[in-house]
Amino acid sequence: SHVADLIAAGEVVERPASVVKELVENAIDAGASAIVVEIQRGGMGLIRVTDNGCGIAPEELPTAFLRHATSKLRTAEDLAKIGTLGFRGEALAAISAVSRVDVLTRRPGDTTGSAIHGEGGHMEPVREEGAPEGTTIRVADLFYNTPARLKFMKKDSAETAAVAGLMQHLALSHPDVSFKFIKDGQESLHTPGDGKLESAVYAALGREFAKTLVPVQGRGGDIEVRGFVTAPVNGRGSRSMQVFFVNGRFIKSQLLTAALEEGYRNQLLKGRFPGCVLEVLLPVTAVDVNVHPAKTQVKFAKEHDVFDAVFHTVMDALDARGG
Ligand code: ADP
Numbered sequence: 001s002h003v004a005d006l007i008a009a010g011e012v013v014e015r016p017a018s019v020v021k022e023l024v025e026n027a028i029d030a031g032a033s034a035i036v037v038e039i040q041r042g043g044m045g046l047i048r049v050t051d052n053g054c055g056i057a058p059e060e061l062p063t064a065f066l067r068h069a070t071s072k073l074r075t076a077e078d079l080a081k082i083g084t085l086g087f088r089g090e091a092l093a094a095i096s097a098v099s100r101v102d103v104l105t106r107r108p109g110d111t112t113g114s115a116i117h118g119e120g121g122h123m124e125p126v127r128e129e130g131a132p133e134g135t136t137i138r139v140a141d142l143f144y145n146t147p148a149r150l151k152f153m154k155k156d157s158a159e160t161a162a163v164a165g166l167m168q169h170l171a172l173s174h175p176d177v178s179f180k181f182i183k184d185g186q187e188s189l190h191t192p193g194d195g196k197l198e199s200a201v202y203a204a205l206g207r208e209f210a211k212t213l214v215p216v217q218g219r220g221g222d223i224e225v226r227g228f229v230t231a232p233v234n235g236r237g238s239r240s241m242q243v244f245f246v247n248g249r250f251i252k253s254q255l256l257t258a259a260l261e262e263g264y265r266n267q268l269l270k271g272r273f274p275g276c277v278l279e280v281l282l283p284v285t286a287v288d289v290n291v292h293p294a295k296t297q298v299k300f301a302k303e304h305d306v307f308d309a310v311f312h313t314v315m316d317a318l319d320a321r322g323g
Pocket residue numbers: 022026027030051053054055056064065069070071072085086087088089090091092093135
């Protein structure tokens with residue numbers, strides 16, 4: 001029902017950054033190697049995400065906007081080993097319920113593309129239309145039909161900052177994808193997508209800062225840890241600069257924060273915290289991502305093993321550096 005859609009929308013779509021996150025995750029799931037994100041007025045005016053992924057078949061275009069319509073989960077078993085970023089089939093339904101949406105898409109190999117327009121969850125019929133390969137989704141006038149929600153939005157500048165932070169995380173967690181972020185007509189981030197974490201770190205965080213980082217790499221059993229941490233003494237770290245990815249997914253984790261900080265032992269100045277961009281890779285069955293709707297939390301099957309792998313990797317790298 002329409003009311004159920006609006007309630008579900010409230011859980012998925014909190015602010016412009018949540019829309020961007022869902023759209024970019026869909027683009028990544030579609031196998032895109034280049035993703036462009038444009039926002040105007042903090043994303044409240046406009047959000048446009050363009051990808052060069054697999055596109056959407058014309059007959060599947062209306063279905064993609066129905067709740068629980070996902071092409072990514074086929075069995076209950078799939079839920080236990082989630083490899084794709086999206087899996088709930090709620091994002092497009094939720095976003096379209098609270099905005100005006102336009103999709104233009106073409107599958108590689110199709111001679112023509114298709115388009116659909118919707119307002120407040122009511123989708124018009126699919127049109128045939130010329131389109132580049134891939135998908136462009138345009139979300140305008142977010143929350144135009146939910147005035148209560150609109151009233152509680154922060155200033156545009158705060159929403160822009162939230163999207164910019166998210167874009168950094170997305171770019172860092174997917175070095176194999178080229179990201180471009182344009183806010184109010186100005187390009188503010190552009191990563192090469194050459195597959196190297198180092199390139200993504202340089203492009204997303206800036207050369208000057210990236211130069212001060214210490215590379216780390218290690219493993220414990222089937223848990224692999226790699227990335228960069230701030231140098232103990234000169235490091236300009238802070239807890240807000242601790243960026244963790246688990247199997248390509250940006251997450252928040254007290255366990256990983258504790259393991260990182262333990263790796264510095266007594267090398268940190270009083271009251272200082274390390275910063276990092278750390279990637280943890282482990283078998284998909286060893287981690288449960290289905291803990292929270294916003295999907296920024298995970299549960300590890302073997303917490304001690306994950307802690308030890310991160311702790312030892314960081315400690316060894318700092319020791320080797322002679323710190
Ligand atoms: P989920 O990602 O959980 O499957 P969504 O509501 O986010 O659910 O998307 C619904 C469906 O629309 C996806 O399963 C996918 O088939 C299709 N889709 C959405 N965005 C894209 C895209 N950028 N490229 C290709 N297909 C897409």
